[in-house]
Amino acid sequence: MTKQAGDLTVVGVSKSFGGVAALTDVSITVKQGEVHSLVGENGAGKSTLGKIISGLLLPDSGQIQISGESVSFRSPREALAHGIVTIAQELAIVPGLTVAENVLLGDEPKKVGFIKRKKLRKDFAALAKRVGFEFEPDTVAGSLSVAEQQKIEILRALSRNASIIIMDEPTAALSRQEAEALHKVICDLSKAGTTVILVSHFLSEVLELSDTISVLRDGHLVKTMPAAQSNQEELIELMLGRSLGAIYPTKIFPHYTAPTVLFVNNLCAGGVSNAWLSVRAGEILGVAGLVGSGRSELARAIFKDSKIHSGSIEINGVRITGKNPLAALQRGISLLPESRKELGLLLERSIKENITLSSLDRWSKFGIISRRRENQVVAKILEKVLVKSAGVRQKVSHLSGGNQQKVLLARTLMSSPRVLIVDEPTRGVDVGSKRAIYDLLTELAADGLAIIAISSDLEEVLGIAHRVIVIRGGKIVSELSGRAMTEHAVLEAAFTGTK
Amino acid sequence: MSTDTAKSWNRYLPPALRSWRDAGIILPFAILFVTLSITSQPFLRKTNLLNILDQQSAILIIAAAGALILVSGAIDLSVGATYALAGCVSAQYAIKHSVLSAVIVGLALGLLVGIVNGIIVAIFKINSLIATLAMSFVIGGLGAKITKGNLIMLTEKPEYGKIAQSTWLGVSSSIWLMVGVIVVLGFLLTRTTTGRYMIASGGNAQAARLAGIRVSLIRIIAFGISGMAAALAGIIDASRVLSASAQLGGTLAFTVLAGIVVGGTSIAGGQGSVWRTVFGVLFIALIGNGFDLLGIDPLYHQIALGLILLVAVGLDAWGNNKRR
Ligand SMILES: Nc1ncnc2c1ncn2[C@@H]1O[C@H](COP(=O)(O)OP(=O)(O)OP(=O)(O)O)[C@@H](O)[C@H]1O
Ligand SMILES: [Mg+2]
Numbered sequence: 001m002t003k004q005a006g007d008l009t010v011v012g013v014s015k016s017f018g019g020v021a022a023l024t025d026v027s028i029t030v031k032q033g034e035v036h037s038l039v040g041e042n043g044a045g046k047s048t049l050g051k052i053i054s055g056l057l058l059p060d061s062g063q064i065q066i067s068g069e070s071v072s073f074r075s076p077r078e079a080l081a082h083g084i085v086t087i088a089q090e091l092a093i094v095p096g097l098t099v100a101e102n103v104l105l106g107d108e109p110k111k112v113g114f115i116k117r118k119k120l121r122k123d124f125a126a127l128a129k130r131v132g133f134e135f136e137p138d139t140v141a142g143s144l145s146v147a148e149q150q151k152i153e154i155l156r157a158l159s160r161n162a163s164i165i166i167m168d169e170p171t172a173a174l175s176r177q178e179a180e181a182l183h184k185v186i187c188d189l190s191k192a193g194t195t196v197i198l199v200s201h202f203l204s205e206v207l208e209l210s211d212t213i214s215v216l217r218d219g220h221l222v223k224t225m226p227a228a229q230s231n232q233e234e235l236i237e238l239m240l241g242r243s244l245g246a247i248y249p250t251k252i253f254p255h256y257t258a259p260t261v262l263f264v265n266n267l268c269a270g271g272v273s274n275a276w277l278s279v280r281a282g283e284i285l286g287v288a289g290l291v292g293s294g295r296s297e298l299a300r301a302i303f304k305d306s307k308i309h310s311g312s313i314e315i316n317g318v319r320i321t322g323k324n325p326l327a328a329l330q331r332g333i334s335l336l337p338e339s340r341k342e343l344g345l346l347l348e349r350s351i352k353e354n355i356t357l358s359s360l361d362r363w364s365k366f367g368i369i370s371r372r373r374e375n376q377v378v379a380k381i382l383e384k385v386l387v388k389s390a391g392v393r394q395k396v397s398h399l400s401g402g403n404q405q406k407v408l409l410a411r412t413l414m415s416s417p418r419v420l421i422v423d424e425p426t427r428g429v430d431v432g433s434k435r436a437i438y439d440l441l442t443e444l445a446a447d448g449l450a451i452i453a454i455s456s457d458l459e460e461v462l463g464i465a466h467r468v469i470v471i472r473g474g475k476i477v478s479e480l481s482g483r484a485m486t487e488h489a490v491l492e493a494a495f496t497g498t499k
Numbered sequence: 500m501s502t503d504t505a506k507s508w509n510r511y512l513p514p515a516l517r518s519w520r521d522a523g524i525i526l527p528f529a530i531l532f533v534t535l536s537i538t539s540q541p542f543l544r545k546t547n548l549l550n551i552l553d554q555q556s557a558i559l560i561i562a563a564a565g566a567l568i569l570v571s572g573a574i575d576l577s578v579g580a581t582y583a584l585a586g587c588v589s590a591q592y593a594i595k596h597s598v599l600s601a602v603i604v605g606l607a608l609g610l611l612v613g614i615v616n617g618i619i620v621a622i623f624k625i626n627s628l629i630a631t632l633a634m635s636f637v638i639g640g641l642g643a644k645i646t647k648g649n650l651i652m653l654t655e656k657p658e659y660g661k662i663a664q665s666t667w668l669g670v671s672s673s674i675w676l677m678v679g680v681i682v683v684l685g686f687l688l689t690r691t692t693t694g695r696y697m698i699a700s701g702g703n704a705q706a707a708r709l710a711g712i713r714v715s716l717i718r719i720i721a722f723g724i725s726g727m728a729a730a731l732a733g734i735i736d737a738s739r740v741l742s743a744s745a746q747l748g749g750t751l752a753f754t755v756l757a758g759i760v761v762g763g764t765s766i767a768g769g770q771g772s773v774w775r776t777v778f779g780v781l782f783i784a785l786i787g788n789g790f791d792l793l794g795i796d797p798l799y800h801q802i803a804l805g806l807i808l809l810v811a812v813g814l815d816a817w818g819n820n821k822r823r
Contacts, residue, residue, distance in 0.1 A: 305709060329711040343709055346702040348769055357699055358710035360692045367691045411710070 006067030007031050008053065008084075008164055008195065013062030015048055017398065020390050022048040024219045025062070030164075030197060030212075035190045037198045037206040037227070040216035040239050041430040042402025043388040046199045049216070050166045053197070054086040055079035083163030087153045087170055095142025100124035102141045103155045127159050132181055148292075150174060154182065164195040169401065171205060172428050175291035175456050183209055201402075201430050203232045215239055240432045247435060248463035249442045254282030259316070261450040262333070262419045264302060267311035271297030273474045275311070279419065279450040284441060286465025287454040288490045294474035295454045296338050299421045302452075303335040304328040315418060329358060332418035336409055336425055338454075344408045347397040351389055352378045354396050354407050359414040377414065384440060385410040386433070401428040409437065413444070420444065421452045426460065438464050458487055472497045523763035523814075524778045531785050539792040547788070549670060553739075555784045556663075556677035557582070557732035559777060562755045562762075563684045564728035566776040569759055570688065571721045572701030572768030573620055573627035577612065578729040578755060579748035580638035585609045586733030587642055590651045590743040593659045602662065605734045606727055612638060613726020617719030635752070642745030653741040662738035673735050680728065685773035687724075697721055702769025757804065758783055761811040783807070 008030040015023040023045045030036040038046045051057040053064060055073030063070050066082060073079040076086065093102050100121055101108070109119040124137045133151050141152060150173050157165050167186075171179040186196050186209055200206050206213060210227040215238040222238050236244050258280045267275040271294045279285045289295045300306045302313055305325050313320045315331045322328070325335070337343035346354055355378050356363060363373045378392055387406045389399055396404055405428055412420060425441070426434045441464060445451050455461050461468055467481040470493035478493035480486075535542045542548075561578050568575045589605030596604075616634055620627045653659045663673035688694035699707040700714045707714050737743040762779025764771025783804060790800040 303709075324713075325709050326711040326713060335709065337706075337709055342703075342705060344706050346699055346706060346769065348702055349698065353695065353698070357695070357707075357712070360695055364692050367693055369690055369692060369695065371690075415711075 009065040009068070010049070010053065011063050011065060013049070013052060013059045013064070015045075015052060015057060015060050018390070021219050023052070023059075026216070026219070026221045027062075028214050028221060028224060030195055032163075032195055033190055033193045034211040035186060035196045035198060035209050037200060037210040037213045038216060039200070039203065039206055039213060039235060041218075041388075042406075042428075042433055043400040044216040044239070044430075045219040046216055047168050047400060050086060050168050050197065050199060053079070053164075054084050054166055056086070080160065080162075083161075084166070085157040085160050085162035085164070086166040086168065087150075087157050088168055093141045093149050093152050095140070097141055098138050099135050099141055099144070099152055100137035102152050103127065103159055105156065107159060123159075124155075127155055130158075132184070151178070154185070158185075158189075162194065164197065165189065166197040166199075168199045169201065169428055170198070171200065171202060173424075173456075176458065178291065179205070201428065201434075203235050203431065206235070207232065217241060236431055239430065244432060244435060247431070247438075249435070249439050251284075251464070251466060252282075252442060252446045253466055254280050254445070258282050258448075261316060262302070262452075263314040263317070265312045265314065267298075267301055267313065268309040269297070269301035269311075270306045271474050272301050275301075275476055277469060277476065279452060281418075281448045281450055282445050283467065284445050284451040284453055284465045286461035286468040287452060287471060288458060288461050288468055289471035289494050291456060293471045293494065295471050296423050297474065298471065299335060299338075299423050299452070299454055302328070303333055303421060305335075329415055329417075332416075334358075334412040334415050334417035334420050336412045336420075336422040338423040338427070340404055340408050340427075344411075345396050345404060348395060350393045351387065351396060351399070351407055352392040355381060355392075355410045355414060358411055359416075362415075381410045381414060385413070386436060402430055402433060405429055406433065406437075409440075417449065419450045419452070421454070423454045424456065425453060426455070426457070434460075458490060462487060462490070470494050524761060524775055524782060528778050528782050528785075531782065531789070535785060535789045535792070539789065542788070542792055547792075549674065551781070551784055551788055552674045552677070553671050555780060556673040557736045558751070558755055558758065558784075559677050559780050560680045560728050560732045560735070561725075561751065562758045562776050562780045563681045563773045564725040565755050565759050566762070566764050566771050566773050567684060567688060567694075567697055567721045568627075568725050569764050569766060570701050570768060570771040571697035571718055572704065573718060573721065574756070574766075575616065575631050575722060575725045576628065576752045576756075577616060577631040577635040577638060578725060578732075579751035580635040580642065581609055581612045581726055581729035581748075582733040582736070582751055583743075583745050583748040584612070584638050584642040584645075584733070585730030586737040586743040586747065587646050587651055587745050589730075589734045590653055590659065590737045591645070593653060593656050594651075598656075598658050598662065601659070602734055605730050609726040609728070609730020609733075610723050611726070612730075613723040614719060616726065617722030620722065621715035621718035639745070646743075646745045648745070651737075651743045653737070653743075657741070660738055660741050663735045664739060673739060676731070676735060680731065681773060681777055684724070684728075688773055693717065693720060698769060754783070755780075757808050757811075760815065761807060763811070763815075765815055766812070767815070779811075 010026060010028045013023055013026045026049060038049060040046050048057065052059050055076045055078050065071065071082060094105065103124055104120055109116045109123060121137050128135050133155060141149060150170065154170060171182055174182060190196055198209065207227055207230065212224060213227050213230055214224040215222040215235065217239060233243065260278045261281050262279045264275055264277045275298055287295050301308060303325055304320065304323060304327055320327055320331050352374065356374055360369060363370055363377060385406050387403050389403060396407055409425065426437055429437060441451055453461065453465055462485060468485050468490060469476050470478040470490055472494055477497040480489055565575060565578065585605040585608050588608055589601045592604045593601035616631055619625050619630045663671065665672040667675060696712045696717045699710065699712055700717045704714050758780030759776045760766060761782055762775040764776055786803060787800060790797065
């Protein structure tokens with residue numbers, strides 16, 4: 001890989017998709033060795049800009065310059081030759097290959113066409129050590145969690161010795177520790193002269209790491225400024241065009257007579273042991289824990305998506321007997337899965353079809369879908385969950401990441417659940433929409449829904465939940481409420497398993 | 500990530516044609532149709548056109564059902580064998596019983612075969628390509644055993660011919676049956692929950708399951724429909740020629756598959772349509788008809804078919820890649 005140092009300049013770039021403008025006349029200069037962040041609402045055009053810089057998309061007009069020289073990439077490979085590497089928002093690992101093979105994919109140490117396995121593992125070990133990620137090189141990538149797959153992508157980019165690395169929401173799926181490890185990596189990279197273009201919805205992260213911040217709104221560049229001269233409120237205002245007030249809505253606690261809706265009785269399932277928990281109507285139960293601690297496994301077990309070894313799940317005192325998600329859905333449990341692409345969406349289908357998928361029976365008679373009712377209910381839910389799109393018939397794969405997440409959230413609400421489990425509800429969602437989702441959850445709870453909210457963002461859990469349980473190694477190690485619900489207490493339980 | 504770089508030339512096309520998957524087959528079909536109308540005098544005659552439809556009715560019925568199978572993420576290679584077996588059994592049964600009961604027996608047999616296919620694929624999780632290939636040997640063997648390798652003649656029972664050979668409004672009943680099946684299956688795919696669930700199961704089975712869809716049941720339904728369609732096709736063809744043989748249908752599965760794919764239904768599952776399948780099948784049929792009418796060496800017909808199929812599959816793969 002040739003290392004081409006120099007500033008990267010985007011000059012008057014515009015891009016539209018089928019008449020919808022994603023970027024309009026955007027000009028940005030990214031200095032060599034700086035960390036330059038792109039922030040903006042969902043659908044503002046951040047990923048599109050990243051894709052244009054890395055050769056995945058061609059701009060309709062405008063150009064990219066490196067050290068003042070105009071370049072044109074027709075493919076990611078050509079961008080790579082100029083030292084530009086992307087870590088995409090949507091992961092791209094090969095599930096059947098091992099971690100090491102994935103990291104060095106396309107760049108394997110070879111001898112007359114044969115891969116030198118020993119060398120491959122050694123190269124991998126050296127790289128992982130340099131970055132400080134702990135990885136078993138022979139694990140099959142498909143068996144890893146989203147967070148770990150994300151780390152594979154980061155390692156892959158680093159292994160290319162890139163001079164410009166574009167990271168599109170790299171920490172969205174990482175735990176706090178992992179995110180911190182990545183922050184250190186980013187700092188080290190920038191110190192060593194590598195340019196990092198960072199897209200993130202975590203404004204604190206952006207402010208802490210960046211040298212320069214560019215704000216996009218509706219495809220226009222609003223402002224580029226040194227990070228040191230900015231703050232969270234200003235960024236939010238520039239992004240949204242309005243101020244937001246508090247990040248979290250005021251909590252509305254359930255009435256003390258509110259009945260228990262969900263009762264999980266000594267549940268043992270894959271990755272979960274002896275879980276007892278209950279959620280009352282109107283209550284938001286937060287679930288905290290490290291990535292891989294069994295939070296999502298607990299959610300899946302309650303949703304009957306994994307084999308239950310013992311114990312039971314009761315809704316309003318009646319045990320759920322069925323053995324699949326359908327049974328859980330029919331009894332009023334709804335799940336927003338953690339990985340929207342793998343577990344949630346039909347990417348090639350329309351927004352409308354995705355939203356009504358799990359509640360289609362209710363909008364049809366004798367198995368025939370009533371188009372009128374389907375359109376009506378979709379329009380109605382989209383008033384609540386705002387999705388930026390070109391219309392309800394747009395393919396979901398053409399939506400920005402955050403908007404895809406909202407489509408999925410809309411689906412889970414369509415089945416009018418009594419218990420809603422949300423696993424990373426705001427992954428990839430912008431600050432403004434985050435607040436909208438929090439408002440929505442709070443509102444739903446106030447209407448009597450029992451909610452379980454799982455999140456790696458501890459602030460988020462503490463910000464919206466009435467009560468928090470902490471999971472470690474598949475066990476509920478602590479339950480905190482009221483004043484005991486502090487960051488410190490949660491972290492201590494998550495790390496040591498003691499209160 | 501979508502590599503839209505390859506798509507930029509699309510800008511120069513009229514909007515309706517930008518997404519080839521939507522317009523896809525219509526344009527080449529129209530071009531071919533017009534060309535044939537101009538170059539060949541007999542082509543546009545009503546008898547020729549009705550003849551094509553009559554000959555294609557069996558294939559169209561199987562292909563319409565096959566589109567559902569592909570959409571739901573599977574493939575059915577056993578339709579040829581089912582077609583032959585159902586034709587034979589129904590014909591054999593008709594010799595001693597009423598025509599109606601013979602039709603019902605044939606359809607029930609097809610349904611049974613389809614459900615067995617579906618159970619093997621959906622419950623025992625055996626790859627549908629292999630499962631239905633194996634099943635086609637089993638069914639073919641059964642057919643040979645039942646008929647002892649003989650042709651079943653229905654000359655004694657001309658009523659059986661009424662199934663496909665009656666005419667109504669100047670159009671034969673085989674065509675009416677075919678149109679009926681296509682309308683029903685098209686409606687099923689686009690307007691019913693079952694159709695939507697097929698699309699979901701084929702597009703992302705995991706997500707479908709989590710959305711509360713009984714993916715296995717949906718697959719079994721798709722295979723059941725496919726089996727029944729193959730049986731109906733077998734009965735229609737037996738009725739058209741008043742005979743049936745277990746030897747028929749050898750390449751039928753591939754002809755059908757070619758039609759579906761040329762029509763633009765994705766082999767990767769999750770999307771496709773019945774009416775485009777109809778155009779795909781008819782496109783291939785028109786090429787055959789054109790070669791006949793224009794008196795071109797049939798050898799080129801085969802080559803042309805192969806090339807068309809490659810182009811269709813190539814476009815599908817290209818479309819899939821573009822989506823990444
Ligand atoms: N392939 C595509 N076809 C059609 N429209 C697209 C396509 N890709 C992106 N868009 C549209 O372009 C706009 C910008 O999308 P982009 O992915 O750049 O947003 P983003 O700023 O990265 O948002 P997020 O924070 O949600 O990831 C969106 O309105 C999106 O719907
Ligand atoms: Mg994005």
